[in-house]
Amino acid sequence: xxxxxxxxxxxxxxxxxxxxxxxxxxxxxxxxxxxxxxxxxxxxxxxxxxxxxxxxxxxxxxxxxxxxxxxxxxxxxxxxxxxxxxxxxxxxxxxxxxxxxxxxxxxxxxxxxxxxxxxxxxxxxxxxxxxxxxxxxxxxxxxxxxxxxxxxxxxxxxxxxxxxxxxxxxxxxxxxxxxxxxxxxxxxxxxxxxxxxxxxxxxxxxxxxxxxxxxxxxxxxxxxxxxxxxxxxxxxxxxxxxxxxxxxxxxxxxxxxxxxxxxxxxxxxx
Amino acid sequence: xxxxxxxxxxxxxxxxxxxxxxxxxxxxxxxxxxxxxxxxxxxxxxxxxxxxxxxxxxxxxxxxxxxxxxxxxxxxxxxxxxxxxxxxxxxxxxxxxxxxxxxxxxxxxxxxxxxxxxxxxxxxxxxxxxxxxxxxxxxxxxxxxxxxxxxxxxxxxxxxxxxxxxxxxxxxxxxxxxxxxxxxxxxxxxxxxxxxxxxxxxxxxxxxxxxxxxxxxxxxxxxxxxxxxxxxxxxxxxxxxxxxxxxxxxxxxxxxxxx
Numbered sequence: 234x235x236x237x238x239x240x241x242x243x244x245x246x247x248x249x250x251x252x253x254x255x256x257x258x259x260x261x262x263x264x265x266x267x268x269x270x271x272x273x274x275x276x277x278x279x280x281x282x283x284x285x286x287x288x289x290x291x292x293x294x295x296x297x298x299x300x301x302x303x304x305x306x307x308x309x310x311x312x313x314x315x316x317x318x319x320x321x322x323x324x325x326x327x328x329x330x331x332x333x334x335x336x337x338x339x340x341x342x343x344x345x346x347x348x349x350x351x352x353x354x355x356x357x358x359x360x361x362x363x364x365x366x367x368x369x370x371x372x373x374x375x376x377x378x379x380x381x382x383x384x385x386x387x388x389x390x391x392x393x394x395x396x397x398x399x400x401x402x403x404x405x406x407x408x409x410x411x412x413x414x415x416x417x418x419x420x421x422x423x424x425x426x427x428x429x430x431x432x433x434x435x436x437x438x439x440x441x442x443x444x445x446x447x448x449x450x451x452x453x454x455x456x457x458x459x460x461x462x463x464x465x466x467x468x469x470x471x472x473x474x475x476x477x478x479x480x481x482x483x484x485x486x487x488x489x490x491x492x493x494x495x496x497x498x499x500x501x502x503x
Numbered sequence: 504x505x506x507x508x509x510x511x512x513x514x515x516x517x518x519x520x521x522x523x524x525x526x527x528x529x530x531x532x533x534x535x536x537x538x539x540x541x542x543x544x545x546x547x548x549x550x551x552x553x554x555x556x557x558x559x560x561x562x563x564x565x566x567x568x569x570x571x572x573x574x575x576x577x578x579x580x581x582x583x584x585x586x587x588x589x590x591x592x593x594x595x596x597x598x599x600x601x602x603x604x605x606x607x608x609x610x611x612x613x614x615x616x617x618x619x620x621x622x623x624x625x626x627x628x629x630x631x632x633x634x635x636x637x638x639x640x641x642x643x644x645x646x647x648x649x650x651x652x653x654x655x656x657x658x659x660x661x662x663x664x665x666x667x668x669x670x671x672x673x674x675x676x677x678x679x680x681x682x683x684x685x686x687x688x689x690x691x692x693x694x695x696x697x698x699x700x701x702x703x704x705x706x707x708x709x710x711x712x713x714x715x716x717x718x719x720x721x722x723x724x725x726x727x728x729x730x731x732x733x734x735x736x737x738x739x740x741x742x743x744x745x746x747x748x749x750x751x752x753x754x755x756x757x758x759x760x761x762x
Contacts, residue, residue: 394667
């Protein structure tokens with residue numbers, strides 16, 4: 234039974250696309266047949282993070298409008314053959330998305346894939362609404378700061394009212410919290426919100442805590458999902474999050490930053 | 504107040520259909536609008552005794568009636584049939600700063616007569632159940648709306664998220680979860696929150712000054728009862744994060760810890 238998971242946040246820049254790429258690749262590494270879909274029409278990014286931007290011919294919008302077949306638009310990852318990307322259009326806008334069109338594409342993908350990961354655009358308008366509409370589960374990406382938490386809360390309200398699940402009366406979409414850009418040192422100094430405080434406000438289960446890490450930016454720039462960087466703490470944290478997403482019980486711990494040689498030397502003298 | 508010509512006031516919604524009408528391309532814009540009106544029941548052509556009773560009622564709640572659209576209910580006022588009767592009625596009401604906009608439950612001829620006096624015949628809409636307190640002054644009527652079920656309130660068991668607005672159009676609003684900042688609770692009666700209250704809570708929005716707000720942890724952005732409000736800035740630090748109740752005492756909104 235295929236599962237549709239939306240990665241959403243309300244606020245921009247919190248790490249939705251990075252998380253979509255990492256979770257998608259993580260699921261594929263576990264042998265799950267996975268497709269990631271970019272819903273951010275007009276601001277095409279997911280294909281770059283996935284490192285397949287040079288192979289885009291047809292896109293999601295072409296499929297919705299019947300200009301191309303789904304098979305033509307799907308790009309199979311070069312590293313993992315059970316991972317596919319459905320890129321979006323850079324030249325169109327969110328009005329090109331239609332509810333029936335999206336529904337048809339998702340239904341078709343359900344037949345072939347185990348996991349369908351929808352990368353939502355920021356905001357709560359049309360693009361974000363359609364990205365979450367057909368979701369079975371949601372990963373709400375939140376940074377440890379008040380405005381991000383409030384936007385996530387707003388999105389959780391929409392997930393429980395404006396989705397196919399909710400409209401059919403099957404209850405709210407099951408939501409998981411993914412805390413990104415978490416910096417334990419800054420939390421200790423009181424500059425960032427504590428995990429407990431965020432969980433208390435949002436009251437949804439925690440999927441993972443991704444530490445702030447230079448590996449994330451590096452991975453984005455070279456077009457490699459950060460889970461492939463098994464040495465990085467962020468990559469490990471995403472791996473753990475993926476394990477929890479498929480139902481494994483894994484202890485929640487904040488992955489420590491591996492101190493480099495220089496840092497170790499500096500720490501000793503300090 | 505005389506029992507013979509008792510006055511009963513109710514609020515009604517004369518136009519439940521708030522849809523947007525088709526809009527002409529330029530200049531003229533029409534839209535549907537739904538408003539709350541006051542219904543005045545007549546049992547015959549109003550006499551001096553009736554007006555005395557009406558004035559007595561208005562003295563009790565002077566602000567409630569001023570500028571409120573008034574609908575005259577003719578169910579039981581068969582004697583009122585001439586255009587002149589309606590013209591006189593409207594004039595007498597206006598003298599008391601009451602604006603009659605239409606009639607309801609009248610016969611066809613009464614409708615025509617009322618139209619002659621500039622009144623419309625209102626159909627549809629539904630009346631609000633009689634308020635407690637107002638009941639004593641009301642004359643027993645032949646047709647009484649079916650009594651509301653005893654638990655006529657709204658119960659919310661899921662967290663109320665930022666941007667959500669919960670409206671209890673009658674009775675109390677009970678939330679057995681958290682209310683996030685940016686969420687809004689509105690109730691005609693009292694509001695009970697058995698979790699942290701971080702959003703806004705507006706109780707007694709219809710003017711019920713006996714309504715209260717109760718919460719397990721006060722972190723609210725705003726609390727209001729019958730229009731009197733306090734923002735989180737005005738709340739004493741001592742009550743913040745506490746189990747409290749908010750209520751009106753002599754035109755002041757008091758927030759006190761629950762013992």
